[in-house]
Amino acid sequence: MLNRFFISFIVLSIFLIGWTLPKNDNPYIVVLGIAQDGGAPHAACTKECCINKWDNPKLHNQVSSIGIVDPSTNEVWMIDATPDFSLQLNTLTVDQKRVFKGVFLTHAHIGHYTGLMHLGREVMGAKEIPVYAMPKMEQFLTSNGPWSQLVDLNNIDIKDLQHDTTIELNDNLSITPFIVPHRDEFSETVGYKINGPNKSLIFIPDIDKWEKWSQNIEDVVNDNDFSLLDGTFYDINELPGRDMSKIPHPFIVESIETLDNVNSKSGVHFIHLNHTNPALNRYSDAMKMIKTSGFNIAKRNQKFHL
Numbered sequence: 001m002l003n004r005f006f007i008s009f010i011v012l013s014i015f016l017i018g019w020t021l022p023k024n025d026n027p028y029i030v031v032l033g034i035a036q037d038g039g040a041p042h043a044a045c046t047k048e049c050c051i052n053k054w055d056n057p058k059l060h061n062q063v064s065s066i067g068i069v070d071p072s073t074n075e076v077w078m079i080d081a082t083p084d085f086s087l088q089l090n091t092l093t094v095d096q097k098r099v100f101k102g103v104f105l106t107h108a109h110i111g112h113y114t115g116l117m118h119l120g121r122e123v124m125g126a127k128e129i130p131v132y133a134m135p136k137m138e139q140f141l142t143s144n145g146p147w148s149q150l151v152d153l154n155n156i157d158i159k160d161l162q163h164d165t166t167i168e169l170n171d172n173l174s175i176t177p178f179i180v181p182h183r184d185e186f187s188e189t190v191g192y193k194i195n196g197p198n199k200s201l202i203f204i205p206d207i208d209k210w211e212k213w214s215q216n217i218e219d220v221v222n223d224n225d226f227s228l229l230d231g232t233f234y235d236i237n238e239l240p241g242r243d244m245s246k247i248p249h250p251f252i253v254e255s256i257e258t259l260d261n262v263n264s265k266s267g268v269h270f271i272h273l274n275h276t277n278p279a280l281n282r283y284s285d286a287m288k289m290i291k292t293s294g295f296n297i298a299k300r301n302q303k304f305h306l
Contacts, residue, residue, distance in 0.1 A: 025072040027172050027196045029203075029226070029304040032078070032088040033062030034271050034297070035280075036232055037111020039083065042275035049276050061280060062300060063111045064205045064272040066228065067092045068194060070172055077169065079104045079192060079203060081131075085115025086123075091301070102130030102159070104175065106205060108140050108186035116147060119155045128157040132167070134177065135160070137187035161190070172197055173306070180204060181212040196306020199225040205272040206230055208248040210258055217255075221262045226304045229255060231270025231297065234277050234286050252279060252286075256293050265294030273297070 033039075040061040041050035053059040063082035069092065070076070076092045081103050093100055106112050119126040133141060138158050141147040150156045161167075166176040174195045182189035191204035202224045210217045221227045232249040233239070239247075250258075252270055259268060270290070273279060278286035279297050290297060 024305070026198065027068065027070040027072070027306050029194060029201050029306065030067045030069055030091070031228075031271070031298050031300055031302040032065040032067050032091055033082060033084055034273055034300060035061035035063050036272055036274040036277075037063060037083075037109055038275065039063050039111075040273070040275035040280055045275055047276075049278075049280070061273070061275075062087060066203055068169070068173065068175070069098075070170060072172065073170055074098045075101045075170060077101050077104065077175075080106055080112040080205070081115030081118075082111055083114055085118045088115075089118070100129070101169070102132060104132040104161075104177070104192060105134075105137055106191070107182065107184070107189035108137055109183075109206065112206070113137075113141075113147075116141075116150060116156065120146065120150055121153060121155065124155075126155045128154050130159050131156045132159045132161050132177075134163075134179075134188045134190055136184075137161075140186045163190070166195075178215075180206075181208045182206050183208075193224065194306065199304075199306045201226040201228065201304055201306065203228045203271075204230055206232075207250065210250050210255070212248070218259060218262055221259060221264075221268060225264075225267055227268045228271045228298055229268060230272055231255070231277070231279065232272050232274050234279055238274070238276050238278075252277075252290065256290070256295055259295075260293075266296065269296045269298040269302075271298040 041053040062084040065078060065080045065082045065088055068077040074097045076098050078092060118124055119129055142151050161177045163179045166174050168174050176193045177190040180189055180191050189206055194201045202220060207230045230249055231252045233251050235251050235253045236244050278284040279290055281287060
């Protein structure tokens with residue numbers, strides 16, 4: 001009898017404590033996907049890195065994207081419209097009180113903008129969804145079908161971005177695009193800095209080698225609380241038979257060496273991992289090395305409170 005009373009008391013106490021805790025209304029970033037443009041498993045891949053994932057949706061890695069959420073206003077934004085747009089939009093707006101306020105694009109490679117197709121009349125038939133784009137990215141969308149149809153039918157409303165020019169999202173949040181070096185066949189490429197009331201986050205899913213950038217990545221990481229950085233490939237041996245100089249992403253092992261002296265390694269999370277990247281396997285030697293070095297791999301649904 002005493003034990004039953006004691007257990008009931010503990011359960012009631014936990015409930016009351018949880019009920020009285022203040023609600024955290026601070027904005028946050030949520031990771032919507034961590035894979036490179038083609039996702040993982042990857043089309044036509046029957047190698048060890050993909051073969052066991054095809055029949056197990058729990059092992060599927062959605063394409064790199066993040067969401068910006070402000071619980072105090074119920075507003076949400078997305079950075080990059082990926083091939084997994086429908087699933088990622090549902091993650092952001094599963095609470096129907098949330099208002100989808102738009103998409104910020106990084107560049108015109110297929111994993112970063114093709115999800116815009118879901119806004120068209122064949123799917124959502126959206127009305128003037130703000131799509132934030134740099135000048136060349138805007139020109140690409142307005143001059144090429146089927147994307148130009150989204151503009152013509154007012155499914156999207158393209159908003160101009162400029163390098164290093166801050167946009168106030170609301171009283172709690174601001175976002176700043178900045179140009180980074182990358183393969184710019186159709187558009188420029190940008191990363192983003194998101195500022196909240198207390199903390200800031202850097203998002204750079206695609207970039208060429210760090211030394212090609214005019215900014216010092218160590219300084220950038222030290223100036224921000226969280227950094228989600230290009231982790232496309234783990235090392236130079238990942239694609240046998242390919243000339244890796246033609247795919248000049250910074251290898252994770254290079255980034256770890258470059259960032260060895262930053263103030264907070266734990267704030268660095270690698271994202272945009274190719275399907276061949278061994279760090280997608282949480283039990284791999286690559287993952288162990290990354291964690292032992294003090295760094296992290298981003299996880300889907302992971303939150304960074306700002």
